[in-house]
Amino acid sequence: MKFLLPAVFLGLGLSTATVTPVAAYPVDCAILLCLAGGWPASAECAHAQAVFILRITPWPIEPPLQIWRCPMRARFRSEDKAMARLFDIAFRAEPVPLVSIHEMPLELQLIQERPAIDISDPTFDFVRSVRVFEINFQQNRDDDHGCNGYSRVFEGSYGEQGEAHRRRSSPKAVPTASDFDIPADCGTYRHRSVFVEWRDYEGSYGHEEVHY
Template sequence: MKRQAMAAAMGAMAVFGTPKKAQAYDIDCAIMLCMAGGFPPSAVCARAYSTMIRRITPWPSLPPFGVCTFADVPIELGGPGGEGELDTNLPEYEWLNRTHVIWFTVRSYKKDDDGRVWGWSIKSCDRENRICTYLQRVNGADRPWFDTFVSQSGQEIDLPTRQRSGEYSLRSIMIEYGDYEGNMDHSEWFSY
């Protein structure tokens, strides 16, 4: 009887007394750290990448990440215990300043007897999606857009292709980012 009571008590403690598994970082920190490593394969980085993409795909788009607060890192593990923000203006975070949100829009219309006319633009915005620069802006072209373009960071990036014949309007978005070693990469295009 004593053994059964002891087993029941231990079982109750195991079920109700188990501490929650703490997250190492909040999601914004995970995005930054995974981006710095080029989004290596892991469950944390896969979640960080999908969260980043989910933020940029609605209209209007949100910035790909917010402020990294290290809010979930306890003081005993070197974190602030829920206080403070990561200062991304420090030199060791220069790679983060190479993050750009790239917008691609295209439209086409029939112009009387001249045939089809195309217009497209490629716009690159900072990581907060506030300061934007047009990399290309074409109106009244007699052919569709080029296959590639060169980004502000010097990458040659393939532009999206038409999904269906007869498609004359397209809006797509992607993220260009660099890792801590200076290597540049980018996400895939997301059209909506």
């Protein structure tokens, strides 16, 4: 995967040696591919990762990958390998004959903030692995030696078709990779951050945390 990325960007006219302005390509397509590849070193992936993190930097917090903004092309061929299909779907720029699960037009259509092609294939499990935790927690011991606490945690995730969801969660759901760590003795403690985790196409784990 990491060896294929430079070739993909070259095919797009985005040479990693002589980089055209990053605004010349849809950044969410780059996030999609670079996330799948574990954020390999390139100017395009560095920019994509910066946008990915910026979106979870308060305020407001946005879904870090907005796959519905990537102008995908729908082309599926059973003989293609999984990642070759991903490249084809996300990045093929020229018109191609459509052999899709649904007879989709070439241009992306927004359907409740999800792409207008089927991404339920396991190829795209790395999209569904992304989770975002908004953490606001504090505790202290009062004058009567009681323990006062406050917590407000939200979890963001992606559905089968890449649609973004946000729901109320709990401190216990925060992944251990986060810096969030409640003292056992009810000591004075405050933690506010946004934590995002993901797995790339090969299943390797990654995470980032923004404190505020």
